[in-house]
Structures are given as C-alpha cells and as structure tokens.
Amino acid sequence: MNSLKSFLKRDGWMLFIFIGLLAFPFIVATLTGSSPTGVPRGDRMIMRGESVRWQAVLIEVFILSLLAMSYNLLFGFTGVVSFGHALFFGLSGYIFGILLEYTALDTGLATGLGIVLGIAASGLLGLGIGLATLRLKGVYFAIFTLALAEMAYIFFSRLQLTKAEDGFAIGELPVWLDPTQSRLTFYYITLAVFVVGFLLLRRLMASPTGAVFKAIRENEDRAQSIGFNTLRFKLLSLVIAGMMAGAAGILQVMLNKKVGPEMLGLTYTIDPLLMTIIGGTGTLLGPVIGAAGLHLLDVGLRDQVIALGGASIRIADVWGLILGAIFILVVMVFPYGIVGTYQRWRLKRQHRGDPASAATSRAARRQSG
Amino acid sequence: MTEPLLEGRQLRKAFGGLVAVDEVSLQIAPGSAHSIIGPNGAGKTTLFNLLSGRYRPTSGTVWFKGRNITKLPVYQRAHIGMGRSFQITNLFPQLTVLENVRLAVQAKGNDSFRLLRRVDTFTAPIEKALEVLELVGLRESAALPASVLPHGGKRKLELAILLAGDPEILLLDEPTAGMASEQVPELMATIDRVRRDGGQTIVLVEHNMNVVMSISDRITVMHLGRLLAEGTPTEIAGNTLVQDVYLGQLYDLSAGETPQS
Ligand SMILES: Nc1ncnc2c1ncn2[C@@H]1O[C@H](COP(=O)(O)OP(=O)(O)O)[C@@H](O)[C@H]1O
Ligand SMILES: [Mg+2]
Numbered sequence: 001m002n003s004l005k006s007f008l009k010r011d012g013w014m015l016f017i018f019i020g021l022l023a024f025p026f027i028v029a030t031l032t033g034s035s036p037t038g039v040p041r042g043d044r045m046i047m048r049g050e051s052v053r054w055q056a057v058l059i060e061v062f063i064l065s066l067l068a069m070s071y072n073l074l075f076g077f078t079g080v081v082s083f084g085h086a087l088f089f090g091l092s093g094y095i096f097g098i099l100l101e102y103t104a105l106d107t108g109l110a111t112g113l114g115i116v117l118g119i120a121a122s123g124l125l126g127l128g129i130g131l132a133t134l135r136l137k138g139v140y141f142a143i144f145t146l147a148l149a150e151m152a153y154i155f156f157s158r159l160q161l162t163k164a165e166d167g168f169a170i171g172e173l174p175v176w177l178d179p180t181q182s183r184l185t186f187y188y189i190t191l192a193v194f195v196v197g198f199l200l201l202r203r204l205m206a207s208p209t210g211a212v213f214k215a216i217r218e219n220e221d222r223a224q225s226i227g228f229n230t231l232r233f234k235l236l237s238l239v240i241a242g243m244m245a246g247a248a249g250i251l252q253v254m255l256n257k258k259v260g261p262e263m264l265g266l267t268y269t270i271d272p273l274l275m276t277i278i279g280g281t282g283t284l285l286g287p288v289i290g291a292a293g294l295h296l297l298d299v300g301l302r303d304q305v306i307a308l309g310g311a312s313i314r315i316a317d318v319w320g321l322i323l324g325a326i327f328i329l330v331v332m333v334f335p336y337g338i339v340g341t342y343q344r345w346r347l348k349r350q351h352r353g354d355p356a357s358a359a360t361s362r363a364a365r366r367q368s369g
Numbered sequence: 370m371t372e373p374l375l376e377g378r379q380l381r382k383a384f385g386g387l388v389a390v391d392e393v394s395l396q397i398a399p400g401s402a403h404s405i406i407g408p409n410g411a412g413k414t415t416l417f418n419l420l421s422g423r424y425r426p427t428s429g430t431v432w433f434k435g436r437n438i439t440k441l442p443v444y445q446r447a448h449i450g451m452g453r454s455f456q457i458t459n460l461f462p463q464l465t466v467l468e469n470v471r472l473a474v475q476a477k478g479n480d481s482f483r484l485l486r487r488v489d490t491f492t493a494p495i496e497k498a499l500e501v502l503e504l505v506g507l508r509e510s511a512a513l514p515a516s517v518l519p520h521g522g523k524r525k526l527e528l529a530i531l532l533a534g535d536p537e538i539l540l541l542d543e544p545t546a547g548m549a550s551e552q553v554p555e556l557m558a559t560i561d562r563v564r565r566d567g568g569q570t571i572v573l574v575e576h577n578m579n580v581v582m583s584i585s586d587r588i589t590v591m592h593l594g595r596l597l598a599e600g601t602p603t604e605i606a607g608n609t610l611v612q613d614v615y616l617g618q619l620y621d622l623s624a625g626e627t628p629q630s
Contacts, residue, residue, distance in 0.1 A: 200485075208475055208491065209484045215472050218461035225421070225459070226534055227447030227476035236482075 021058070021191055025184055028054045037184050045181050055187040056255070057299050059179070061292045062194035063251045064275065068287030069201055070244035071272035076282035077205060078237040079217030081138060083269055084129075084145030085245055087152055090264030091125060092118030092246030094156065097259035100170050102161075108174050115250055122246025126238040134234050146269075153264040167260020170253065179255050190251050197244055202284050204240070213237055217282070274323065278330045280337030289338055294323070372435055374399040374570050375451075375538055380419050380429035382412075389415040391594040392429070397538070402564065402571040404581045407591035413574045414456055416591070417542050420572075421453045422446050433538075447476060452536025456543040456574070458523045462516035466507055466526055469515050470498040473533035498533055505529045505559055521552045528556065532563060538570040545577065553577060557584065582606065 008015070020027075025036040034049030047056075067089060074080045096114035103110060133144045157165050172178075179186040204210045212233045215223040223230050253259050262268075272287070275294055280286025301315040301322070315322065334341040373396035382390040390412045397403050405413050418424040420431055422443040430439045433449060441449075461469050474494040475481055489495070502508045505525040510518060515526055528544055544560065545553045557580050564571055575581050581588065581602070588605045590597040598611045605611055 203485050203487070206487045206489075207484050208480045208486070208488050209482055211468065211472060211475065211488055212481055214464060215461050218463055219459060221423075222455075222459045222461065222530075223472075223476075224443045225423075225447065225453060225455075226473040226530060227444050228481065229442075229444045233481075 018195065022188075024058065025051050025055050025187060037182075047180055047183055052183045055183050056179070057296070059183075059187055059190045059251075059255055060299075061295050062190040063248050063255065064271065064291040064295055065288045066194055066197050066248040066251070067245055067268065068272040068275040068279070068291045069197060070241040070248065072276045072281065072283075072287040073201060073204075073213075073244070074237055074241045075273070076276055076286070077210065077217060078213040078234060079220070080134075080234055080237065081142040082145040082238075083142045084147075084149035085241075085272055086264050086266065086268035087129075087145070087149040088122040088125060088242040088245035089249035089252070089268045090152065090156070090261070091249070092122045093249035093253045093259050093263045094162065095121050096250045096253050097168065097170055098162070100173070101168055107172050111174055111177065115247075118250050119243050119246045122242040122249075123239045126240075126242030127235060130231075130235040130238040134231055134238070149264060149266075149269060153261050156261040156264060162259070165261060167258055167262070170257040170259070173254060173257065177254065178257075180257065186254065190255075193247060193251065197247070198284070198288070201244075205284065209233070209236070214282075274327055277337055278327060278334075280334075280339030280341070280343075283337065283339040283343065286337050286339040293338075294326070297326070371398065373397055373432070374434060375420065375572070376432040377416070377420060378430045378432065380416065380431070381427045382415050382419055382424060383427045388594050390419060390426075393591070393594075393596050395589060395596070397570060397572055398587070399570055400568055401586040402573065402584050403587045403589065404573045404575060404585040405589045405591060406575070406578075406581055407597070410593075411591040412594040413591055414542055415594075417453060417540050417572075417574065421451065421540055447534055447536070450537035451540070452531045452534045452538070453540035454527050454531045454542060454544055456546050458520075458527055460515045460523060460526060460530070463514055465511065466513055466515055466518065467495070467498055467502065467511040469526055470501055470529050470533045471495055473530045474498050474501075477534055501529045501533045504532065504563070506555070521548050524548050525556065528560070536569065538572065539564075541571060541573045541575075543574050543576065545575065545580075553580065560584075 028034070029036040029049075029051040032050035034051045036051045036055075038045040038047045038049065038052045040046075047053075067085070070088075071082075071085050074082055074085075095118040096111075099105065099110045099114040099117065100107065105113065129145065129148065133141050136144060156162060162168055175181050176185055177189070205213070212223065212228055212230075215228065216230050216233060220230050249263060252263065271294070272291075275290030276287045277290070278286075278293065279288065279290025298319065302319070304315045305312050306315065307313075330338065336344060375397040377393060377395045380390055380393045380395075381388065393412075393416060395416075405416065407413055415424065419426050419429075422431075422438070422441060426439065430437055432438065433446075433451065438446065438449070461472065464472070471488075471494050474497045475491075478494065480486075480491055480494075483491075499508060499511065502511055505528055507518075507522060507525050507529060510522060515523070518526060524545060524547070528541075531539060531541075539560075541560065545556055548556065557577075560571070560573075561584055563569065571584075573581070573584065585602050587599065588602055589599045590605060590608075590611050598605060598608050600608065
C-alpha cells in the first residue's frame with residue numbers, strides 16, 4: 001500500500017491527466033452537445049461535430065509529441081544533433097502508404113505489414129546513417145543528416161510513381177482504424193501509442209543504458225575513457241529514436257490518409273527541435289509540453305485574421321514568424337525550456353529549506369558566477 | 370628485469386611541425402610507482418595521451434602485458450586494466466557526484482545494455498561507488514551535481530572515477546593540479562594507500578617534488594619532448610644534468626620546496 005501511496009504522490013498527476021485524456025472525447029461531447037463518434041449517414045460515419053474535431057487536434061498533439069520525444073532522446077539525452085529527423089517520419093510514412101496503395105495485399109495485411117516494415121526501416125535507416133556518419137563530430141553529423149533529408153525530399157518530390165509533389169491518398173484503411181470512420185478508436189490508439197512511448201522512454205532513461213546516453217551527452221571523451229564504446233550507444237539511441245519517429249510518421253499517414261513529400265520536409269525536423277527546446281531539452285515532459293503548446297496555439301490562431309492598417313493578415317500565413325517570436329520569448333524567459341527551468345527553480349527552493357544544502361547551492365552559485 | 374606492465378617504444382607525436390613527444394621509450398614495471406617530471410610543455414600529457422590511446426602516435430608502439438595495443442581504442446583499454454585521470458578536470462558536469470562514479474563502475478560490468486531495468490535496482494555498483502567516494506572523502510557530496518563542487522572536490526572526483534574502474538595501472542596526470550596546497554598531502558596519501566592496499570601500478574605526473582620523491586620507485590625526466598634521464602629518486606636528485614637543465618632552475622632539492630609560480 002505504501003508503494004501505491006508513493007506512486008500516487010509521484011505520478012498521481014500524470015494518472016489524473018491520463019484519465020482526463022481518456023474522458024476527453026466524452027467531456028467535449030457533453031459540453032458541446034455533439035456526438036463523440038460523429039454522425040451516421042447510411043452505413044458510413046461523417047466526422048462532424050466538436051468532439052471529433054477536437055479528437056483530431058489531440059491526435060495531432062500525440063503524434064507531434066512522439067516525434068518531439070524521439071528527437072529529444074537523441075538531442076536532449078544523448079547529445080546527438082540531427083537535422084534530418086523528418087527522414088524517419090517521412091520514410092516510414094511512404095513505406096506504409098506504398099504498401100497500402102501500391103500492392104495487391106489485403107488492406108488489413110498491408111496495414112499490419114506497413115506498420116512493421118515502416119518502423120523496422122526507420123530503425124535500419126538510423127543504423128545505416130549512424131554507421132556511416134556517427135564518427136563525424138557534432139556539426140558535421142548534423143549537416144550530413146540535413147543533406148540526406150533534403151535529398152529524400154527532392155527524390156520523392158520528383159518521383160512520378162508516388163505522384164511527385166502532390167503525394168498520394170490512402171484509399172482504404174481497415175474500418176475500425178480509419179479516422180474518417182472510427183475516429184474515437186483511432187484517438188485511443190494514438191493515445192495508447194503515445195503513453196506507451198512515453199513510459200518506455202522514461203524507463204529507458206532510468207536504465208543503465210539511459211545513464212550511458214546522458215554520460216555521452218555530458219562528456220563523450222570521458223565516457224570512452226572509463227570504458228564505454230560510445231559509438232554503439234549512440235547507434236542504439238539513433239535506432240530507437242528513428243523507430244519512434246517512424247511510428248509517429250505512420251500514425252500521421254493514417255490520420256491524414258495521405259502521404260506526400262512534405263513529411264520529409266524541414267518542418268518536421270525544425271518543429272520537434274523547437275518543441276523540445278521550448279518544453280525543456282533533456283527532460284521527459286518538455287517535448288510533450290512543447291508539442292501540445294505549439295500545436296494548440298497553431299490550431300487556435302491559424303484562422304484568425306488581424307487587421308493591420310489597410311491590410312488584413314491571416315495568422316496562418318505568418319505562422320513561421322509567430323513561431324520564431326514565441327521561441328525567442330520562451331527561451332528568454334525560460335532559458336532551460338519550460339520544464340527544465342521549472343525543475344531548476346524547484347531544486348533551488350528545496351535547497352533553501354535545509355541549511356546544509358543551502359550552503360552547497362551558495363557554493364554552487366559562487367562557482368558558476 | 371621482469372616484463373614491463375606498460376611500455377612505450379620510440380613513441381613520437383608531432384602536431385604539425387611541433388614534435389611534442391620525440392622518440393620516447395619508457396618501461397613501467399608492474400607494481401611500481403613511476404613518476405614523470407619535467408617543465409610545462411615537456412610533453413608529459415601528450416605522452417599520457419599516447420599511452421592511454423587518446424592520441425595515435427605518429428610513430429612508435431605501445432605495449433601492455435606484452436601485447437601491442439597501439440591501435441586499441443580508448444574504451445577497450447579500460448577493460449584490459451588501464452585507467453587514467455586528467456590534468457584538466459574531465460567530468461560529467463550535470464550528473465551527480467555519485468552518478469559520475471557509478472558510471473565508471475557500470476562501465477566495467479555487463480549491465481549497460483539493460484534497457485528496461487531501473488538503474489537503482491543494480492545495488493552493487495551504487496555501493497561500490499559510495500565506497501570509493503568515502504575513500505576520497507566525497508561521500509557527503511554524493512547527491513550534488515559534479516559542476517557545483519569546488520575545485521579541490523572536482524580533483525577528488527576525478528580520482529574517484531579512475532579508482533572506481535579498478536584499473537591495474539593508474540595513469541595520473543597531475544592529480545593535484547590547481548589544488549590548495551594544504552589539500553595535496555591528503556589526496557596523495559589516498560593514492561598511496563590505494564596502491565599499498567591493491568598493489569596497483571602507478572604512473573604519475575606531478576610537480577610537487579616532495580610528493581614525487583617520497584612516492585616514486587622510479588623517475589623519468591622529460592624535457593622538450595625527449596627523455597632526459599631516468600632512475601631512482603636518489604639518482605635523479607644527484608644527476609647533474611637534470612640539476613642543470615631542469616631541477617636546478619626550478620627546485621631547491623635540498624630544501625624540498627616546490628616552485629612558486
Ligand atoms: N592537441 C595539441 N595540438 C597541438 N599542440 C599540442 C597539443 N597538445 C599538446 N601540444 C603541444 O605539445 C607540447 C607538449 O605539451 P604537453 O604534453 O601538454 O606538455 P606537459 O604536459 O609536459 O606540460 C606543448 O608545446 C603543447 O603546446
Ligand atoms: Mg600536462
């Protein structure tokens with residue numbers, strides 16, 4: 001019973017949010033008088049109403065959170081800077097889409113196979129990129145990944161087979177999974193993938209392997225000197241991050257029922273990077289908070305129009321500008337991201353409580369100052 | 370002589386035109402305490418970097434227990450029993466003091482690819498790390514981030530990380546660099562104690578002549594990248610060449626003082 005108590009004290013609020021997310025479609029439905037499953041028309045469902053609309057928004061938050069979490073594993077926890085994260089996201093998306101649209105496989109089989117192959121290919125891609133380039137130091141690795149992602153983007157933008165720049169639509173998904181038919185089910189599926197991803201990542205970062213990741217981020221040279229083959233751990237981190245981003249890409253394709261080169265574009269590299277930094281690099285919750293915050297803002301402001309003198313400006317058209325401004329503001333107010341800065345602040349407050357550690361934190365301030 | 374534990378043969382390291390280590394051959398006998406002295410810029414740290422694998426020699430070879438390890442990666446040297454500390458403090462700054470040391474213990478074990486088990490369920494490495502922290506006098510600071518330690522504490526932690534790996538040979542590059550002089554004897558006593566208890570071999574770069582003369586079985590003198598002399602402390606103290614070129618200018622051996630720099 002004691003362990004339950006300490007669990008609730010430590011993780012109770014997360015459990016609370018989780019229950020809130022479970023109930024969310026029904027809460028919105030009740031508040032707005034809409035149906036959580038959409039409106040039936042004949043033997044099909046039409047996704048109309050506030051509940052299903054907000055489900056889609058949260059599904060996007062879960063997907064972006066997964067992507068940002070995977071970016072954070074590499075960047076925040078292992079200290080590996082990649083500018084090609086969209087590569088994993090897009091590649092698995094294409095593999096999944098191609099299996100569904102360009103093979104004669106039965107839809108259910110294609111879906112299952114697409115998930116497995118898409119995620120496996122992302123992991124292998126991580127392994128390949130890592131083996132080829134992780135020996136490169138910092139910025140050179142980052143530039144290589146950027147170049148690779150851009151090449152993939154250009155390749156798929158030109159590839160007629162997959163309808164080049166337009167991309168191609170997914171005609172059919174298994175009905176129980178299809179977000180245009182069973183959005184509520186799909187909502188719970190993405191929620192589950194997100195929660196499992198989060199818990200696995202949390203456990204990983206509390207494991208001996210995660211400890212080595214952090215050691216590499218802190219000081220790779222010393223990590224080698226005490227006996228770690230750091231290349232192997234960086235590869236592992238890249239493979240896991242790749243697979244996570246790959247899973248996010250597949251969910252994205254399911255949600256939009258479309259695959260296009262934009263999934264390989266810079267946006268899906270930069271956004272998870274910004275979300276991670278805004279939320280808190282190297283914290284577990286930071287990327288989630290960053291993803292939720294930025295995406296909800298985007299959705300809330302996207303269709304707003306501001307009148308400026310004679311001209312009226314649609315927020316969606318200047319979203320990049322606004323994103324940049326938000327980024328600068330947050331980084332100025334929260335130098336370690338929202339979660340990171342909060343954690344530091346709390347640590348300081350705790351130390352103020354007892355005199356012994358107050359002395360050390362004074363010493364710490366002297367040291368750093 | 371018995372087979373040396375660690376040996377450098379005609380080691381040479383050039384940085385562009387600058388030859389930092391020039392045809393240095395060095396044998397470290399098992400169980401000995403072997404000091405390397407010489408003025409700043411003599412090439413001592415570079416020699417350590419060659420022996421520990423951080424740098425590849427321009428030419429020459431490194432041997433450990435009769436095996437040519439010149440091309441062995443740094444991380445593998447930890448597993449065959451070599452360990453080093455750094456003149457310029459080289460820690461995991463944002464990790465706790467305990468975690469800094471625990472990682473060094475973990476590195477020598479087989480649990481580093483246990484992805485889904487919590488680190489705190491592996492109690493042996495934690496206990497081992499706490500023991501080492503006790504030994505160097507940092508147990509009280511175990512929960513602090515390494516970055517907040519005062520300089521002396523960081524030097525102790527540097528040593529603790531090295532000791533936690535249980536090396537057979539310890540390459541100590543100025544372990545007391547920058548420490549307040551009253552803390553130096555304590556740290557050196559710890560090193561000496563560890564060595565007496567565990568029978569490890571020590572290679573020491575140190576400027577404090579009291580320490581060097583009292584702890585060493587053998588002393589190698591370097592100057593401008595070359596070996597100037599080698600012998601027992603008495604031989605080195607009596608070597609007129611060494612006196613002229615190095616010790617004479619910098620140290621007053623009879624008084625056993627260290628230079629004021
Ligand atoms: N990485 C490096 N690149 C270029 N020059 C170096 C490097 N490391 C050391 N040196 C040079 O090699 C010489 C020997 O340096 P070092 O081995 O640090 O001497 P010591 O440890 O005896 O003071 C110095 O002239 C130093 O400037
Ligand atoms: Mg030096």
